[in-house]
Amino acid sequence: MTLESSPLLTDLYQLNMMQAYLDCGMTEEASFEFFARKLPSRRGFLMVAGLEQAIAFLEDLRFSTDEIDWLAGTGRFGKDFIDYLAALRFTGEVHAMPEGSVCFADEPMLRVTAPMPMAQLVETRLINIVHYQTLIASKAARMVLAAPGKMLVDFGLRRAHGAEAGLLAARASYIAGFAGSATLLANRRFGVPIYGTMAHSFVQAHDDESAAFADFAHARPDGLILLIDTFDTEAGAEKVVALAPKLRQRGIAVRGVRLDSGDLGAHAVAVRRILDAGGLEDTTIFASGGVDEDVLQDIAAAAAPIDGFGIGTALSVAPDAAALDCAYKLQEYAGIARRKRSEGKATWPGRKQVYRSYSPGEGMLGDVLTVDGDAQDGKPLLQPVMRGGRRLDPTPELDALRARAARELLRLPAPLRRLRRDFVYPVRVAPALRTLADEVDRRTGA
Amino acid sequence: MTLESSPLLTDLYQLNMMQAYLDCGMTEEASFEFFARKLPSRRGFLMVAGLEQAIAFLEDLRFSTDEIDWLAGTGRFGKDFIDYLAALRFTGEVHAMPEGSVCFADEPMLRVTAPMPMAQLVETRLINIVHYQTLIASKAARMVLAAPGKMLVDFGLRRAHGAEAGLLAARASYIAGFAGSATLLANRRFGVPIYGTMAHSFVQAHDDESAAFADFAHARPDGLILLIDTFDTEAGAEKVVALAPKLRQRGIAVRGVRLDSGDLGAHAVAVRRILDAGGLEDTTIFASGGVDEDVLQDIAAAAAPIDGFGIGTALSVAPDAAALDCAYKLQEYAGIARRKRSEGKATWPGRKQVYRSYSPGEGMLGDVLTVDGDAQDGKPLLQPVMRGGRRLDPTPELDALRARAARELLRLPAPLRRLRRDFVYPVRVAPALRTLADEVDRRTGA
Numbered sequence: 005m006t007l008e009s010s011p012l013l014t015d016l017y018q019l020n021m022m023q024a025y026l027d028c029g030m031t032e033e034a035s036f037e038f039f040a041r042k043l044p045s046r047r048g049f050l051m052v053a054g055l056e057q058a059i060a061f062l063e064d065l066r067f068s069t070d071e072i073d074w075l076a077g078t079g080r081f082g083k084d085f086i087d088y089l090a091a092l093r094f095t096g097e098v099h100a101m102p103e104g105s106v107c108f109a110d111e112p113m114l115r116v117t118a119p120m121p122m123a124q125l126v127e128t129r130l131i132n133i134v135h136y137q138t139l140i141a142s143k144a145a146r147m148v149l150a151a152p153g154k155m156l157v158d159f160g161l162r163r164a165h166g167a168e169a170g171l172l173a174a175r176a177s178y179i180a181g182f183a184g185s186a187t188l189l190a191n192r193r194f195g196v197p198i199y200g201t202m203a204h205s206f207v208q209a210h211d212d213e214s215a216a217f218a219d220f221a222h223a224r225p226d227g228l229i230l231l232i233d234t235f236d237t238e239a240g241a242e243k244v245v246a247l248a249p250k251l252r253q254r255g256i257a258v259r260g261v262r263l264d265s266g267d268l269g270a271h272a273v274a275v276r277r278i279l280d281a282g283g284l285e286d287t288t289i290f291a292s293g294g295v296d297e298d299v300l301q302d303i304a305a306a307a308a309p310i311d312g313f314g315i316g317t318a319l320s321v322a323p324d325a326a327a328l329d330c331a332y333k334l335q336e337y338a339g340i341a342r343r344k345r346s347e348g349k350a351t352w353p354g355r356k357q358v359y360r361s362y363s364p365g366e367g368m369l370g371d372v373l374t375v376d377g378d379a380q381d382g383k384p385l386l387q388p389v390m391r392g393g394r395r396l397d398p399t400p401e402l403d404a405l406r407a408r409a410a411r412e413l414l415r416l417p418a419p420l421r422r423l424r425r426d427f428v429y430p431v432r433v434a435p436a437l438r439t440l441a442d443e444v445d446r447r448t449g450a
Numbered sequence: 451m452t453l454e455s456s457p458l459l460t461d462l463y464q465l466n467m468m469q470a471y472l473d474c475g476m477t478e479e480a481s482f483e484f485f486a487r488k489l490p491s492r493r494g495f496l497m498v499a500g501l502e503q504a505i506a507f508l509e510d511l512r513f514s515t516d517e518i519d520w521l522a523g524t525g526r527f528g529k530d531f532i533d534y535l536a537a538l539r540f541t542g543e544v545h546a547m548p549e550g551s552v553c554f555a556d557e558p559m560l561r562v563t564a565p566m567p568m569a570q571l572v573e574t575r576l577i578n579i580v581h582y583q584t585l586i587a588s589k590a591a592r593m594v595l596a597a598p599g600k601m602l603v604d605f606g607l608r609r610a611h612g613a614e615a616g617l618l619a620a621r622a623s624y625i626a627g628f629a630g631s632a633t634l635l636a637n638r639r640f641g642v643p644i645y646g647t648m649a650h651s652f653v654q655a656h657d658d659e660s661a662a663f664a665d666f667a668h669a670r671p672d673g674l675i676l677l678i679d680t681f682d683t684e685a686g687a688e689k690v691v692a693l694a695p696k697l698r699q700r701g702i703a704v705r706g707v708r709l710d711s712g713d714l715g716a717h718a719v720a721v722r723r724i725l726d727a728g729g730l731e732d733t734t735i736f737a738s739g740g741v742d743e744d745v746l747q748d749i750a751a752a753a754a755p756i757d758g759f760g761i762g763t764a765l766s767v768a769p770d771a772a773a774l775d776c777a778y779k780l781q782e783y784a785g786i787a788r789r790k791r792s793e794g795k796a797t798w799p800g801r802k803q804v805y806r807s808y809s810p811g812e813g814m815l816g817d818v819l820t821v822d823g824d825a826q827d828g829k830p831l832l833q834p835v836m837r838g839g840r841r842l843d844p845t846p847e848l849d850a851l852r853a854r855a856a857r858e859l860l861r862l863p864a865p866l867r868r869l870r871r872d873f874v875y876p877v878r879v880a881p882a883l884r885t886l887a888d889e890v891d892r893r894t895g896a
Contacts, residue, residue, distance in 0.1 A: 006452055008613045012635040015607060016646030019634065024648075024669030030655060074638055120655060127649075131608040132616055139611075161461060162577040163773045165585075166614030167454045170578055188465065189458040192520055200462030202470075205570060205780035208788040209476060211893075223470030233792045235894060266793035293795075317773045326772035327609045327763045334651035342654040346679045347712035349739075447657075448681060 005068045008168060009061065011092075012071055014128040019075075022121040023085045032338040034120040035355045036127065037112035038134055039333075044325030048420040048427060051145045051409060052105045052113045053176040054137030058130055059395050062094040062116075065126065088121075096122060098390035101358075103400070104141075104179050104409035105385060106416060108431050110373055111358045112386060113138065120337060127332045135330055136169060137176040143297075143322040144180035145413060147315060149421050150300035155312030157199045158185035159292060160320025173320035179405045181413065186314070194402055201262045201290065201314075207234040214243045221247070221256050229260040229290060232275070237263055241275040245282030260288040260311070268293065269308035276309040290314065296324070297423060341375075343444050352437055353444045358385040368415045374434030451514045454614060455507065457538075458517055460574040465521075468567040469531045478784040480566040481801045482573065483558035484580055485779075490771030494866040494873060497591045497855060498551045498559045499622040500583030504576055505841050508540040508562075511572065534567075542568060544836035547804075549846070550587075550625050550855035551831060552862060554877050556819055557804045558832060559584065566783060573778045581776055582615060586622035589743075589768040591859060593761060594627035595867050596746035601758030603645045604631035605738060606766025619766035625851045627859065632760070640848055647708045647736065647760075653680040660689045667693070667702050675706040675736060678721070683709055687721040691728030706734040706757070714739065715754035722755040736760065742770070743869060787821075789890050798883055799890045804831040814861045820880030 007013065025031060040050060067075070072090045075081060081089075096118025107113055114134060116123050147156055158177045164170035174190030184197030191198040202220050210216035217230050228251075232240025241261060248258055261279070263271050268291040279287050291303075292314035303310055317323060333351050334342050343353035354375045359382035361369040372380045389396055419427035453459065471477060486496060513521070518536045521527060527535075542564025553559055560580060562569050593602055604623045610616035620636030630643030637644040648666050656662035663676050674697075678686025687707060694704050707725070709717050714737040725733050737749075738760030749756055763769060779797050780788050789799035800821045805828035807815040818826045835842055865873035 007454060007617065007635075010635055012638055013607070013613055013616065014634055015605070015632040016634050016637075016644045017632065017648055018646075020646050020670050021648055021652050021666075024652065024666050025655075027669040028665045030665075034651075034655065036651070071638075078637075124649075124651060127651075128608045129613075132610060132612065135609055136611045159461070161459070162574045162778075163581055163776075164578060165582045165611035165767070165772075166618060167459055167575075167578065168612030168614050170459065171453065172612060186461040186463065188460055188462050189453075189456055191462075191524075192458055192517075198462045200464075200466050202463055202467055203570075203573075204790045204792065205480075205482070205573075206467050206470065208780045208790055209471075209480065209566060209783040211786075219474045219476075220467075220470050223473040224466050234790050236791075237793075264792060265795050321611070321773045323769075323772040326611075326769040327767045330609075334654045337655040340657075344650045344654055344680050345682075346650065346710060347683075349711050 005071060009064050010071065011065060011067050011125065014125060018125050018128060019081065021124055023081055025121045025124065026085055026088060031119045031121060033117060034123045034334060035115055035117045035336040036123050036332050037335050037356065038114040038131065039112045039330065040109050041329045041331060041349065042109045044328065045425065046324050047142060048423065048425070049106050049108060049142070049416065049429060050138055050328070051141040051180055051412070052101045052107055052138055053103045053141035053179050054134040054172070055100050055103045055114065055389065056399055057133045057137070057172070058114065059098065059390060061129055061133060062098065062126060062390060063393065063395060065092070065094040067092065092122065093393060094118065094122060094126070095393040096390070097388065099386045100389045101385045102387065102408060104405045104412060106368070106412045107385070108371065108429055110352060110431065111371065112356050115355060115386065131330065131332050135328055137172050139322055139328055140173050140176035140319065141180040141409070144177035144182055144319060145409070146297040146423055147300055147319065148181035149413060149423060150297040151304060151313065154310070155183045156181070157312065157314050158182055158187065158319055159314040159316040161187045163317040164320035170320060175402070177319055178402060179409050181406065181410055183312070196402070201229040202231050204231065204234045207231065213240060214247055217243060217247050221251050225256040227259050228256060229262055230258060231262045231264060233263050233265045237266060237271045238274050238278060241278040245278060245284060248282065248284055258284060258287050260290050262290045262292060262314070264293040268295070268299070268310065269303050269306050272308045272310045288312065292316070301423070341440055341444050343441065345445070352433065352441060354437070354440050356437065359383065360385055362415065366415050368417060368429070370430035370432060372432050372434050374437050375440055378434060378436040380434060451517060455510050456517065457511060457513050457571065460571060464571050464574060465527065467570055469527055471567045471570065472531055472534060477565045477567060479563060480569045480780060481561055481563045481782040482569050482778050483781050483802065484560040484576065485558045485776065486555050487775045487777060487795065488555045490774065491871065492770050493588055494869065494871070495552050495554060495588070495862065495875060496584055496774070497587040497626055497858070498547045498553055498584055499549050499587035499625050500580040500618070501546050501549045501560065501835065502845055503579045503583070503618070504560065505544065505836060507575055507579060508544065508572060508836060509839065509841060511538070511540040513538065538568065539839060540564065540568060540572070541839040542836070543834065545832045546835045547831045548833065548854060550851045550858060552814070552858045553831070554817065554875055556798060556877065557817065558802050561801060561832065577776065577778050581774055583618050583622040585768055585774055586619050586765065587626040587855070590623035590626035590628055590765060591855065592743040592869055593746055593765065595859060595869060596743040597750060597759065600746070600756070601629045602627070603758065603760050604628055604633065604765055605760040605762040607633045609763045610766035616766060621848070623765055624848060625855050627852065627856055629758070642848065647675040648677050650677065650680045653677065659686060660693055663689060663693055667697050671702040673705050674702060675708055676704060677708045677710060679709050679711045683712060683717045684720050684724060687724040691724060691730060694728065694730055704730060704733050706736050708736045708738060708760070710739040714741070714745070714756065715749050715752050718754045718756045734758065738762065747869070787886055787890050789887065791891070798879065798887060800883070800886050802883065805829065806831055808861065812861050814863060814875070816876035816878060818878045818880050820883050821886055824880060824882040826880060
């Protein structure tokens with residue numbers, strides 16, 4: 005059992021509640037929905053990602069014999085419940101927005117409908133899976149919008165929070181429009197294109213920077229990119245110019261240089277001048293080090309001559325808003341709509357659907373949130389993806405998800421494409437949903 | 451090959467550089483050190499964690515046959531290099547500060563000394579492992595200091611960045627002084643004590659809150675904690691009081707109630723009054739929902755009657771400083787000290803040691819950063835932990851690491867214990883290290 009697929013990767017209270025549901029016969033069908041309660045102040049929209057891993061988790065859900073033995077040995081649970089867990093497979097339905105979709109606060113990205121104990125068990129890991137990739141795709145989409153025409157590459161594995169985050173940041177950012185990742189495993193697992201340059205250590209290990217460039221060029225002649233800021237960026241560029249003719253004699257072109265410190269825009273201007281004066285007009289400039297969407301916007305505004313960017317922590321950790329205020333909430337049990345009314349955390353009850361309207365030019369005009377079955381104008385965004393515990397469609401090609409994401413970004417209202425914070429996309433709550441909320445409150449004594 | 455142990459969980463450039471090192475015969479011994487360049491503004495100290503996973507990663511380092519075949523199939527690498535990778539095992543030395551140690555900017559937490567290509571390969575994943583647990587232990591330590599005598603429990607799995615982060619947040623926070631975690635797998639893998647209450651869904655699935663409390667109590671009578679804020683916190687407390695005598699007849703005690711929304715301190719005062727008036731003086735109050743060290747300090751200052759806290763996102767994501775500015779840098783190659791001088795990122799060269807001085811009462815007085823071998827007063831903090839690729843000591847008990855962390859927190863200067871931001875712990879750079887840096891710069895032409 006791998007870490008990622010272990011059903012023990014959940015909260016203890018899920019099993020406590022499951023035992024209680026079984027003890028009191030509460031095994032009827034429940035619907036839970038996953039949604040963001042509100043968006044971080046620096047996010048005008050979210051981009052859904054992680055559905056594929058969520059479906060795989062549900063399809064593969066089972067306790068191994070070892071895990072069952074361990075659970076039994078804890079003495080916390082009854083034998084009937086342990087037997088139930090040993091036989092447990094996910095048999096429910098899932099509706100979801102496809103990966104690469106744009107969504108907003110209160111809109112369900114995913115709905116699980118299954119017998120109550122089963123739908124409860126999967127809460128923790130489902131949130132864990134969909135939250136992270138949605139967080140990263142949403143952050144990556146901002147960078148893609150801030151750097152039109154530039155090549156963006158994920159450099160974020162090292163400071164990502166653990167192994168799975170590092171791997172999945174590559175996937176989520178590629179869906180959102182990044183060109184690829186430095187993470188080798190993301191290429192093997194998902195086919196994400198990979199990119200790599202060289203590190204300061206390679207230069208430092210040599211006694212001379214020019215010798216380091218030459219050694220690297222001879223060993224890695226294809227797609228050669230040299231890191232030039234280990235000691236002095238402009239001096240590094242001059243060394244590249246001096247070395248280029250010797251490399252050319254051996255058939256090696258310097259495809260690019262990388263800057264990784266200081267004022268990237270200012271260094272790029274100086275380096276571009278040095279390269280051009282040295283006949284290296286075709287050598288591109290790639291920049292990294294503290295790049296985020298704000299830096300990208302500034303560089304775009306200054307028209308600095310940078311062709312591509314490596315983006316690390318700002319992508320894989322999204323430190324300006326490193327978590328979304330999101331939840332997986334019970335919306336219906338045994339055919340009856342439910343909500344909680346906890347202070348500041350009240351939710352819209354019932355199974356819901358989101359309808360989105362577009363202008364004739366396909367621009368997004370606004371959404372309507374309503375109860376499932378209350379048809380509205382526009383396109384319904386939640387689609388069935390699992391039934392009877394099995395996926396309805398094969399795993400989509402990542403490039404198809406990426407194409408959807410690109411279309412979605414094109415359809416965003418202009419202020420959201422410009423990352424403006426003073427624009428709120430209209431999401432209207434339909435009368436049917438307000439009526440249902442009132443009914444639920446009356447029934448539960450509000 | 452699990453995700454966590456795959457050597458493909460690295461940056462492409464590491465393999466590109468390895469190929470180049472081998473091509474030009476640069477396989478002599480290199481020393482890399484992992485350290486934080488500077489602390490986030492809201493961190494006065496760091497707490498080291500993750501060394502055990504780092505050692506396990508190095509001990510188990512190997513490419514599987516599948517991985518070798520895949521690498522060969524990419525066509526990116528030469529046959530000699532592929533053969534080198536197939537045979538690769540980590541044979542180096544590691545020095546490190548033990549887990550639970552307090553450290554500061556520029557101080558190496560870990561040093562790897564190994565043949566250059568080997569030491570280079572492991573950079574990405576070593577940073578990924580040690581960065582995250584250090585980030586979380588450092589954050590958790592702040593919470594422990596802010597809530598003396600309170601029980602703190604990790605609720606952070608769901609919004610942690612992926613599977614490994616969720617699991618290891620439980621480990622790192624337990625080392626730092628948390629009482630335990632809600633994450634079941636953390637109990638199985640590491641023996642971290644687990645805690646669990648109930649969720650709103652359990653209450654919502656019932657038509658009546660009191661019925662939900664009774665059902666849960668009968669199914670889970672031991673250590674019963676009831677969540678009382680689904681509809682109205684004080685009304686929930688009244689229902690607990692009304693139910694308690696009936697439960698008592700069946701031998702069930704309400705051990706605690708949990709609040710999860712609103713002004714936790716104010717609700718706790720009201721709930722405490724209701725419980726006490728109802729004869730439930732022994733029923734504790736547990737609070738969750740948006741708790742971080744600032745909230746804990748406020749609650750402590752107000753002496754609000756809360757006995758313990760569940761802490762989720764603020765712990766497992768550390769959103770106020772979700773990444774550390776840290777690096778794994780080449781400090782010595784082939785017996786010669788190295789540094790980079792990139793703008794704003796210059797590092798201290800050579801293999802280093804940190805000496806810490808204490809007052810007679812064991813309080814921390816200050817550190818000295820110097821070259822390895824330049825003995826200073828105080829206690830040297832970096833100790834050998836691996837030699838010839840094997841660990842020198844067995845895996846430590848988590849409780850021993852936790853005891854060390856508790857001692858370390860006791861020894862912190864008072865302003866750091868109070869989380870004050872206007873105090874900077876003194877770390878002095880020894881003359882020998884300054885002299886070495888000058889020599890390195892002269893040699894590399896600065």
